Amino acid sequence: MTSIWHWPQYFPKGTDLSVYSQAKLDAAAQELNERPRQTLNFETSAERFQQGVATTD
Numbered sequence: 001m002t003s004i005w006h007w008p009q010y011f012p013k014g015t016d017l018s019v020y021s022q023a024k025l026d027a028a029a030q031e032l033n034e035r036p037r038q039t040l041n042f043e044t045s046a047e048r049f050q051q052g053v054a055t056t057d
Contacts, residue, residue, distance in 0.1 A: 010028040032045075033045050033046045
């Protein structure tokens, strides 16, 4: 659920992502997913995702 618009904060446009470790990419994705978003009523995308998963049980 990571917003592609925020990636340049971590990796400038045109960056070859193959030079970064999977751990570095995962850390950036996790940080972005844990950022509250106004469009989600200031919930994080991770929280919203968990709510959606919880309702399918």
